[in-house]
Amino acid sequence: MLTPNLPKGGILTQNRSRAQAYNLRNSINYNNIFARKHEVNFIAGAEISNQVTETFGNPITYGYNDETLTSGVFPNGPGGTFKTIQNWLGSNQTFGYSNSFSYATNRYFSSFANLAYTYNGKYTASGSFRTDASNIIADDPKYRYSPFWSAGLAWQLHREDFLRAATYVNRLNLRATYGYNGNEDRSTSFMPLIAVGATPNVYTNDYTATISSYGNPTLRWEKTATWNLGVDYSLFGNQLFGKVDIYSKYGRDQIAQLTIPAANGTTSQKLNNAEISNRGIELEIGTQQSITKRISWQGNVNFSFNRNRVEKLFVATYAASTLVGGGSGAYVQGANANDLWRFKYAGMQNGQPMVTGEKGQLYNFGAFTPGDGRNYLVNMGTTVAPYTLGFMNTFRVYDFDLSFILTGKFGHVFQRKGFNYPPTWTGRVLPNVKLSEVLNGDPQNIVPLPQNDVEDRYYFWDRFHQYMTYLIENASHVRMQEVNLTYNLNKANLTRLHLQHVQLFAQGNNLFTIYANKAKEDPEYPLGTMRPQPTVTLGLKVSL
Numbered sequence: 001m002l003t004p005n006l007p008k009g010g011i012l013t014q015n016r017s018r019a020q021a022y023n024l025r026n027s028i029n030y031n032n033i034f035a036r037k038h039e040v041n042f043i044a045g046a047e048i049s050n051q052v053t054e055t056f057g058n059p060i061t062y063g064y065n066d067e068t069l070t071s072g073v074f075p076n077g078p079g080g081t082f083k084t085i086q087n088w089l090g091s092n093q094t095f096g097y098s099n100s101f102s103y104a105t106n107r108y109f110s111s112f113a114n115l116a117y118t119y120n121g122k123y124t125a126s127g128s129f130r131t132d133a134s135n136i137i138a139d140d141p142k143y144r145y146s147p148f149w150s151a152g153l154a155w156q157l158h159r160e161d162f163l164r165a166a167t168y169v170n171r172l173n174l175r176a177t178y179g180y181n182g183n184e185d186r187s188t189s190f191m192p193l194i195a196v197g198a199t200p201n202v203y204t205n206d207y208t209a210t211i212s213s214y215g216n217p218t219l220r221w222e223k224t225a226t227w228n229l230g231v232d233y234s235l236f237g238n239q240l241f242g243k244v245d246i247y248s249k250y251g252r253d254q255i256a257q258l259t260i261p262a263a264n265g266t267t268s269q270k271l272n273n274a275e276i277s278n279r280g281i282e283l284e285i286g287t288q289q290s291i292t293k294r295i296s297w298q299g300n301v302n303f304s305f306n307r308n309r310v311e312k313l314f315v316a317t318y319a320a321s322t323l324v325g326g327g328s329g330a331y332v333q334g335a336n337a338n339d340l341w342r343f344k345y346a347g348m349q350n351g352q353p354m355v356t357g358e359k360g361q362l363y364n365f366g367a368f369t370p371g372d373g374r375n376y377l378v379n380m381g382t383t384v385a386p387y388t389l390g391f392m393n394t395f396r397v398y399d400f401d402l403s404f405i406l407t408g409k410f411g412h413v414f415q416r417k418g419f420n421y422p423p424t425w426t427g428r429v430l431p432n433v434k435l436s437e438v439l440n441g442d443p444q445n446i447v448p449l450p451q452n453d454v455e456d457r458y459y460f461w462d463r464f465h466q467y468m469t470y471l472i473e474n475a476s477h478v479r480m481q482e483v484n485l486t487y488n489l490n491k492a493n494l495t496r497l498h499l500q501h502v503q504l505f506a507q508g509n510n511l512f513t514i515y516a517n518k519a520k521e522d523p524e525y526p527l528g529t530m531r532p533q534p535t536v537t538l539g540l541k542v543s544l
Helices: 320-325 435-440 458-463 491-497
Strands: 010-012 015-034 038-057 061-064 082-086 092-096 100-119 123-134 146-156 169-183 193-196 209-213 222-235 240-259 268-292 295-312 339-342 345-349 352-356 362-364 378-382 387-397 400-410 413-415 472-474 477-488 501-515 535-543
Antiparallel strands (some): 146 169, 268 295, 339 378, 501 535
């Protein structure tokens, strides 16, 4: 018996949406300078917005013919709620026959005010205040309306009398700010919610529902307290310039999955009880040098460092599957929010690959390891680079301009491509490029192929082999983002040709990347994905 397949022809996907919205905004502005020493800038306003969105989706039509406006039928016949056939891998594929609908309402209210006062062109004090409300936040006013504010001071130090004699200082500005901003999280609700099935259940012939949110009655805005200290400078006739910023961002009332007593009907729920911090520094140094009238150089270096840490989060225990899965479910107090947790491979025993579990106990791949994953999984480090670097240069030598942009990211990790261990029950998945690595590797250091003709536990191997410590590599890298060489035809020749401007240029993008990992894989474009390819562009620009 032949396996049924989809009808031949086109595939037609249709959907439509309808949106109704209104937005009301008003504001007032006041700017004035009086007595030559006092400058006031003020703005205040309010905004109300409402948006209702409806979407209507139609099931996919297979075997569609645009000329005859006809469609095919599934090989197992029309009718019924769902039809199931096999895909090219041999697995069952389900196709929905029903329409889909959605309805969403978003309402917001905001009021804001900003005031800045500058005395004698040197000293500035500023402040801002706003309050926001959303229908997504709890209906209790003490949670729904959240005031956010900030205050700042600035000192134009280079305008002081005691620096007037310092001719090498062109600009020197000190800044300090502190305040709160907010964010709403749509992944939960302040009331219990159910998700109703779009079509009747095939067994009960009635509509069923599942609990999508147990409710967070104190749902409120996520708040982030931020302070920043900064210096802007320009020295030596503007030949050296840049800025330095030191900052701290401390997020409170962050939404996270927390452990709660089972008496509530569930053992976990998203609540505003997490705290996350980000602290760091940003540096910019630039220069412009004129060696002669026709030879010059402009350079700019940007460097930043950020340290992320989950400061407060209560989760009683973490399953190993939750930690290796990553995402917000793998947030651990005291660790970076972007850390990777992986199993430590323990070699082969009795023909079975093993991993290290709690208290050094070894487990095969038959089922997920028990206990708290924090006690035996290895924290491999963050996947987000704590150090970033940008280096831009432009050289002008007579009629030639040469510029390039170099970027770098350092201090993080990524997971390289491992062997895919094709499933034996379909026979349609081919081994990937890492097969030789497994065939030639030491089974005590890398998971080998099954050692038995019939491996009854092989079905579970994909829960482990893709989460091993030996697959984690250093993600640090440097990229040559762009190189540009331009020749500008000199003015004497332009005059004879009756032209205003002529340029010949060659530009290269993504020319090369230097990797720190032994696998020589691009940490931002894993094997199997399309990474930017080196390109070279040659061109001519002429202005008449």
